[in-house]
Amino acid sequence: MELTGAQIVVKFLEDEGVEHLWGYPGGAVLPIYDALDTTATTLKHILVRHEQAATHAADAYSRATGKPGLVLVTSGPGATNAITGIATAYMDSIPLIVITGQVPTSMIGLDAFQEVDTVGISRPIVKHNFLVRDVAELAQTLKKAFYIATTGRPGPVLIDIPKDVQNAKTDYVYPETVDIRSYNVVTKGHSGQIRKAVDLILSAERPMFYTGGGVVLGDASSQLTEFVRALGYPITQTLMGLGAFPASDAQSVGMLGMHGTYEANMAMHHCDVLIAIGARFDDRVTGNIEKFCPTAKVVHVDIDPASISKNVKVDVPIVGPVAQVLEDMLEMLRLEKRKPNQEALSNWWKQIDSWRAINCMAYQPSTKVIKPQAVIETLHRVTQGDAYVTSDVGQHQMWAAQYYPFEKPRRWINSGGLGTMGVGLPYAMGVKMALPDATVACVTGEGSIQMNIQELSTCLQYGLPVKIICLNNRFLGMVRQWQEFFYDRRYSMSYMDSLPDFVKLVESYGHVGMKVTDPAELESKMKEAFAMTDRLVFMDIQTDHTENVYPMIPAGAGQNEMILV
Amino acid sequence: MRHIISMLMENESGALSRVAGLFSARGYNIQELTVAPTEDQTVSRLTLVTEGDEQQIEQIVKHLNRLIDVVKVVDLTNGEHIERELLLIKLMATGAHREELKRLADIFRAQIVDVSATTYTVQLVGDKSKTDAFINALDASLILETVRSGALGIMRGEKRLQI
Numbered sequence: 147m148e149l150t151g152a153q154i155v156v157k158f159l160e161d162e163g164v165e166h167l168w169g170y171p172g173g174a175v176l177p178i179y180d181a182l183d184t185t186a187t188t189l190k191h192i193l194v195r196h197e198q199a200a201t202h203a204a205d206a207y208s209r210a211t212g213k214p215g216l217v218l219v220t221s222g223p224g225a226t227n228a229i230t231g232i233a234t235a236y237m238d239s240i241p242l243i244v245i246t247g248q249v250p251t252s253m254i255g256l257d258a259f260q261e262v263d264t265v266g267i268s269r270p271i272v273k274h275n276f277l278v279r280d281v282a283e284l285a286q287t288l289k290k291a292f293y294i295a296t297t298g299r300p301g302p303v304l305i306d307i308p309k310d311v312q313n314a315k316t317d318y319v320y321p322e323t324v325d326i327r328s329y330n331v332v333t334k335g336h337s338g339q340i341r342k343a344v345d346l347i348l349s350a351e352r353p354m355f356y357t358g359g360g361v362v363l364g365d366a367s368s369q370l371t372e373f374v375r376a377l378g379y380p381i382t383q384t385l386m387g388l389g390a391f392p393a394s395d396a397q398s399v400g401m402l403g404m405h406g407t408y409e410a411n412m413a414m415h416h417c418d419v420l421i422a423i424g425a426r427f428d429d430r431v432t433g434n435i436e437k438f439c440p441t442a443k444v445v446h447v448d449i450d451p452a453s454i455s456k457n458v459k460v461d462v463p464i465v466g467p468v469a470q471v472l473e474d475m476l477e478m479l480r481l482e483k484r485k486p487n488q489e490a491l492s493n494w495w496k497q498i499d500s501w502r503a504i505n506c507m508a509y510q511p512s513t514k515v516i517k518p519q520a521v522i523e524t525l526h527r528v529t530q531g532d533a534y535v536t537s538d539v540g541q542h543q544m545w546a547a548q549y550y551p552f553e554k555p556r557r558w559i560n561s562g563g564l565g566t567m568g569v570g571l572p573y574a575m576g577v578k579m580a581l582p583d584a585t586v587a588c589v590t591g592e593g594s595i596q597m598n599i600q601e602l603s604t605c606l607q608y609g610l611p612v613k614i615i616c617l618n619n620r621f622l623g624m625v626r627q628w629q630e631f632f633y634d635r636r637y638s639m640s641y642m643d644s645l646p647d648f649v650k651l652v653e654s655y656g657h658v659g660m661k662v663t664d665p666a667e668l669e670s671k672m673k674e675a676f677a678m679t680d681r682l683v684f685m686d687i688q689t690d691h692t693e694n695v696y697p698m699i700p701a702g703a704g705q706n707e708m709i710l711v
Numbered sequence: 712m713r714h715i716i717s718m719l720m721e722n723e724s725g726a727l728s729r730v731a732g733l734f735s736a737r738g739y740n741i742q743e744l745t746v747a748p749t750e751d752q753t754v755s756r757l758t759l760v761t762e763g764d765e766q767q768i769e770q771i772v773k774h775l776n777r778l779i780d781v782v783k784v785v786d787l788t789n790g791e792h793i794e795r796e797l798l799l800i801k802l803m804a805t806g807a808h809r810e811e812l813k814r815l816a817d818i819f820r821a822q823i824v825d826v827s828a829t830t831y832t833v834q835l836v837g838d839k840s841k842t843d844a845f846i847n848a849l850d851a852s853l854i855l856e857t858v859r860s861g862a863l864g865i866m867r868g869e870k871r872l873q874i
């Protein structure tokens with residue numbers, strides 16, 4: 147079948163089973179937009195209002211479903227607007243395919259209209275990228291892009307397609323297979339290493355599981371849960387891992403790290419065997435690396451060898467996909483005669499329970515002013531703990547992570563690695579588009595929401611009735627908190643002046659707005675909002691602006707040096 | 712410690728900038744770099760010299776392996792290998808210096824490959840210690856221009872880096 151490059155893009159995406167394409171048109175992608183009109187049958191294109199939002203929405207689609215997210219933007223400013231979203235996905239290892247238009251090959255390098263070196267600009271923030279110079283290579287390149295993005299450690303892949311390549315014709319056959327000689331995906335962990343790990347795990351007296359986003363990305367939640375329960379050991383999860391192991395389980399000690407629980411961080415500090423699975427020893431987690439887990443032998447399971455011993459030296463490295471490695475470990479455990487040292491374990495749990503008893507998440511309730519923590523607890527009640535919660539970046543993000551216990555993976559959708567303000571609303575759109583029947587709540591701040599507020603328009607056009615829970619503290623709260631703690635209360639530029647009337651603003655976009663100031667009204671108003679299942683509701687909730695996120699490990703401190711209140 | 716890392720990569724535009732970009736983005740230093748196609752036109756051989764402790768070098772090798780365009784990587788420093796560099800050096804050669812420089816070149820088994828009324832251009836092949844020693848043996852005021860290829864390396868014996 148002879149097709150143009152543009153038609154090949156559309157046909158290939160359909161053959162590959164892509165449902166949603168998020169994008170924004172422009173000169174250098176007009177052939178592809180035309181092919182969408184003439185050729186597409188099942189592929190649905192969603193027109194955002196800013197290319198950054200397209201990348202975030204596609205990213206969230208992937209986080210919620212596990213399938214790759216798809217983006218289409220034009221050259222020059224279209225591509226540069228997409229950069230923040232690509233970097234966000236890259237830092238959290240999210241498979242994203244970004245197709246960018248480029249000026250015709252004959253004009254590349256001539257400073258042509260809307261020309262930027264997209265491949266060059268995006269190189270450090272993609273898993274791989276391609277410039278397609280020959281239409282004959284287009285289909286195979288698209289196939290490679292999907293393969294690279296979704297296998298191994300996932301990540302974004304960008305394909306830059308010059309306009310003349312979009313117009314050129316060639317025979318199209320869907321490429322069933324892909325072969326990249328320089329790219330080999332590990333499918334299994336080394337059995338000798340797994341044996342060593344199991345021996346070490348069974349010998350532990352003060353064991354600790356520390357698991358992360360890799361368990362979510364690798365769809366290994368059930369294997370992890372089975373393994374951890376079989377051993378009876380405590381488990382803490384990173385911000386990116388939340389939900390992979392149910393928060394309500396007694397073995398869960400909550401999140402660790404800078405704003406993790408006291409018990410999780412203390413248990414990390416005092417453990418003798420640390421079992422790290424699909425987590426990358428981020429500095430928000432380790433605190434001062436010199437003081438990190440001083441007495442622990444470390445097992446680390448990760449699909450990316452470069453993650454292992456990057457920040458913390460590992461005793462038993464295992465390179466492999468977490469689901470497969472855990473299955474192998476479970477199998478060894480089944481055949482094992484030795485059992486964990488129950489006496490040591492019960493002493494360890496006593497110790498952990500004493501840290502738990504400090505009740506580090508307690509906060510001062512109020513009947514006068516709305517406490518941000520209470521908003522999240524209310525959200526949890528109103529949604530029966532079963533919502534998809536997306537978040538922006540700031541204090542509200544930490545409170546959402548702390549006060550909304552997640553029972554299932556892929557329910558908590560936020561930007562951890564890059565910490566990108568402005569993701570919340572597009573993330574909610576991506577999830578709602580993927581899962582129309584799901585309850586989707588976007589927890590945001592009055593600062594973050596303004597970074598992609600234009601997407602309210604997209605939500606109206608495509609009927610995306612998400613609920614926006616804006617913790618409006620009139621401050622860039624996270625910045626204000628650091629200034630209070632570390633800069634002598636000099637609140638330089640952290641006050642959000644001249645805020646819009648959010649209720650009027652969302653009404654002008656055709657949605658429902660609610661302003662809540664009275665703690666007594668919070669729950670009933672929120673129920674009302676969630677009862678409007680076919681409307682987008684923006685809840686402008688005026689919260690206590692003096693509230694800080696606790697507990698906290700100050701930068702440079704060890705995990706045993708938390709500020710509690 | 713100084714390491715010579717050698718790799719085979721796809722002979723594609725952009726492959727070199729991925730390697731160079733990796734080093735600058737992660738704060739590693741490339742001291743020497745050579746790259747050219749091999750007998751297989753689809754593959755280039757890139758050799759670079761970098762400095763780092765064991766853990767840094769391990770990370771560098773892992774990150775290089777992660778690049779999609781890089782097919783195979785070896786840290787030559789880990790095993791027996793041959794290292795060679797080509798030095799081309801232009802020297803002020805007048806009066807008594809002409810004879811003296813000729814003698815010094817002979818001692819180092821360097822060749823004079825170009826001559827003018829006032830200059831010699833000398834070529835020397837060897838490992839870094841040899842090319843360094845030659846440069847150090849020269850009167851610095853006579854050196855007009857120095858061009859060094861950077862190290863090339865290959866494993867000794869039957870071992871080879873292949874796809």
Ligand SMILES: Cc1cc2nc3c(=O)[nH]c(=O)nc-3n(C[C@H](O)[C@H](O)[C@H](O)COP(=O)(O)OP(=O)(O)OC[C@H]3O[C@@H](n4cnc5c(N)ncnc54)[C@H](O)[C@@H]3O)c2cc1C
Nearest residue numbers: 358359360364384385403404405424426449468562563565
């Ligand atoms: C304001 C703010 C505050 C923060 N505070 C905290 C905090 O208190 N605590 C906290 O934990 N984080 C916090 N973060 C997030 C932090 O910056 C990191 O994003 C996070 O800790 C990284 O999580 P992770 O280690 O699970 O790694 P991820 O980024 O999720 O990486 C996943 C790892 O798993 C590996 N992997 C992927 N797929 C597989 C597979 N199939 N099999 C095996 N391995 C796989 C990858 O190679 C990678 O190493 C904060 C972020 C912000 C913005």
Ligand SMILES: Cc1ncc(C[n+]2csc(CCOP(=O)(O)OP(=O)(O)O)c2C)c(N)n1
Nearest residue numbers: 540541542567591592593594621622623624
């Ligand atoms: C794009 C971007 N710019 C700046 C920052 C730095 N930053 C982190 S949190 C924060 C404040 C967020 O304010 P708001 O959305 O109101 O949330 P709050 O902390 O008040 O809950 C800022 C400015 C960032 N993370 N992202």
Ligand SMILES: [Mg+2]
Nearest residue numbers: 591592621623
């Ligand atoms: Mg705020």
